Amino acid sequence: MDGTQSLSHTVWECKYHVVWIPKYRRKSLYEQLRKHLGQVFRELARQKESMIEEGHLMPDHVHMLISIPPKYGVAQVVGYIKGKSAIHIARTFLGRKKNFTGQNFWARGYFVSTVGRDEQMIREYIKKQETEDRRLDQLNMFE
DSSP: TTTTTTOOOOOEOEEEEEEEBBBGOOHHHHHHHHHHHHHHHHHHHTTTOEEEEEEOOSOEEEEEEEEEOOOHHHHHHHHHHHHHHHHHHHHHHHHSSSSSTTSSSBBOOEEEEEEEEOOHHHHHHHHHHHHHHHHHHHHTTTO
C-alpha cells in the first residue's frame, strides 16, 4: 500500500487536485508574487497536517495536488490556505499591517477533483475481501 499515510486508527490516501484564481485574474500583481507563494502554501498546508504533493503557480491561477487527512474537510483546508495566504500577501507585499477586512486577494471558490486509485485494483481488492470474509466465517463455524 504505497502512498498511504496513517493516523491513530486510520490508514488513508486522500489526494485532491485543487485550482483557484486571484480575484479578477490580476496577472500583473500575481506574477510578481507567485515566486514567493510556493513556500507560503507549503507551510500553511503543513499547519493543517496536509502536504502539497505537486504545485504549479501559473500566471493567472494556482494548481496543486494536495494530500489532506480525512479528519479535515477539503473546504476547510483550501479556505485556510487561501485566507492566510491573502493576509500574508497584504502584510508582506502590500504594506498593510492589520487584517484587511473586506478585501480579498483570491477570487471566491475553487475547483476540486479527487485523485483516486486504479478502479480495477479496487474491484479486485473488494472481490478478494469478500472471499476472505467467507473463509473466516467457515473457520469460525468450528469454534
